[in-house]
Amino acid sequence: MAITxxxxxxxxxxxxxNTYEREKRTLEIRSNMIFRETVYKxxxxxxxxxxxxxxxxxxxxxxxxxxxxxRTIRFLPRQKMIGLMxxxxxxxxxxxxxxxxxxxxxxxxxxxxxxxxxxxHRLMQFLYDVDSLQDSVKLKDIETAFANRMTQQNxxxxxxxxxxxxxxxxxxxxxxxxxxxxxxxxxxxxxxxTFPYLFKRINIPILLSLFIxxxxxxxxxxxxxxMLKQKRLADIKNEFISNITHELKTPIATVSVAIEAxxxxxxxxxxxxxxxxxxxxxxxxxxxxxxxxxxxxxxxxENKGIDLKYEPLxxxxxxxxxxxxxxxxFEKKNAAVSISSEGDSSLEGDRLxxxxxxxxxxxxxxxxxxxxxxxxxxxxxxxxxxxxIVTDDGIGIPQEYREKVFEKFFRVPTGNLHNAKGYGxxxxxxxxxxxxxxxxxxxxxxxxxxxxxxxxIPKHQYDQS
Numbered sequence: 120m121a122i123t124x125x126x127x128x129x130x131x132x133x134x135x136x137n138t139y140e141r142e143k144r145t146l147e148i149r150s151n152m153i154f155r156e157t158v159y160k161x162x163x164x165x166x167x168x169x170x171x172x173x174x175x176x177x178x179x180x181x182x183x184x185x186x187x188x189x190r191t192i193r194f195l196p197r198q199k200m201i202g203l204m205x206x207x208x209x210x211x212x213x214x215x216x217x218x219x220x221x222x223x224x225x226x227x228x229x230x231x232x233x234x235x236x237x238x239x240h241r242l243m244q245f246l247y248d249v250d251s252l253q254d255s256v257k258l259k260d261i262e263t264a265f266a267n268r269m270t271q272q273n274x275x276x277x278x279x280x281x282x283x284x285x286x287x288x289x290x291x292x293x294x295x296x297x298x299x300x301x302x303x304x305x306x307x308x309x310x311x312x313t314f315p316y317l318f319k320r321i322n323i324p325i326l327l328s329l330f331i332x333x334x335x336x337x338x339x340x341x342x343x344x345x346m347l348k349q350k351r352l353a354d355i356k357n358e359f360i361s362n363i364t365h366e367l368k369t370p371i372a373t374v375s376v377a378i379e380a381x382x383x384x385x386x387x388x389x390x391x392x393x394x395x396x397x398x399x400x401x402x403x404x405x406x407x408x409x410x411x412x413x414x415x416x417x418x419x420x421e422n423k424g425i426d427l428k429y430e431p432l433x434x435x436x437x438x439x440x441x442x443x444x445x446x447x448x449f450e451k452k453n454a455a456v457s458i459s460s461e462g463d464s465s466l467e468g469d470r471l472x473x474x475x476x477x478x479x480x481x482x483x484x485x486x487x488x489x490x491x492x493x494x495x496x497x498x499x500x501x502x503x504x505x506x507x508i509v510t511d512d513g514i515g516i517p518q519e520y521r522e523k524v525f526e527k528f529f530r531v532p533t534g535n536l537h538n539a540k541g542y543g544x545x546x547x548x549x550x551x552x553x554x555x556x557x558x559x560x561x562x563x564x565x566x567x568x569x570x571x572x573x574x575x576i577p578k579h580q581y582d583q584s
Contacts, residue, residue: 120339127335131328135321142320146313150274151294154308157265158296161256256298258282261306277311355529367410370403377403402447409478427469427555429580434473434498434505435464441477442496445485452485454492462500466578472552479545480509480572487570488513504558504575512569521562525550549574556580 262280269275283305294308377396438458449456484494488511499506516524523529527547553560558576565571
């Protein structure tokens, strides 16, 4: 999981870095294009002429037997004029370089100054004359106009424009604009801190990357927690299998020994001994039956394959019935059991399952108590509801386990009480039965130790108010 998260994170960082560099290049290209257009527009606005283009036509009239040419001028918009001037300037510069290079090859002296290289070109003469207008393009005007254009394009980044003197041979860099022909001047654009603008441009990819990485981490955390939970359930299952196997073997072994004694030692001739062995066998078989019944009933509850059979019952009578059947267990532990009732204890419910609920609560009270325990069982009439309260002075249930005790297979650590056998099914079964009766169950601590189980069940299942 850690390697996967690291791999995804590295990929997202790589992707964001590429996105950042791409946006940075785009910003540089756009800003330089806007800068170039701004300078050219300012240059065009400074021209006194609208623009011109030379249109040469031939007038076929003879004067002194010579053919004469008539040259006319027509005008174009200023912006097109500036573009034309810059194109002509580059062409003329290239042409001048070629002529000068050819002169050098022939050994002729190179002429100084581009202007004298084209003495016969009237268009070049015009360009040199217009070149004087470059001084009217002010740096402050360029900065103001460029800032306005950048704001219009939502490209608010800090910048600096420098004025640099260039020579004829100098090639302009990407972020430079050269104005002028004979005495060229370059304006160079330098962008400042572009990180805030670029960060704003890629904030959606950043949020997407954070979401992907965060969602991956969140998913892996849930998966890891689920794996830990599955491991804990596997450990609980193994413990349950070990405990229930032991509990199943114990009554079987006891009954087998009793039957073997009856058969091998002529115990049948001794009525008292026969009765004792038979009672032992009956108790062990009842214990085995309760264990199997508990597992089967819980499984049926979870699969929702069981229907309760409601009938009029008296909770106080059910409690006394269970207490009477557990008399030997109470005597074995020297337990003091008190049964009390406040008001009417009648209700509608499933007799078999409610008896199992009472038995499980009393069995737990004995199992998780020290010697000579005190157990109190009380029913309280609450009008439309009946409360069943079972208290003991046993080891109690810590705060962190009070919600988990009703989960399947869960067992509270018993500390130094090592003789408590269980499977983590009793309270889970109790909670299922109470839920089927549309009731509620909770456990509370008692001062001085012990636990208090409170069950509230509607008296009439058709009236749950």
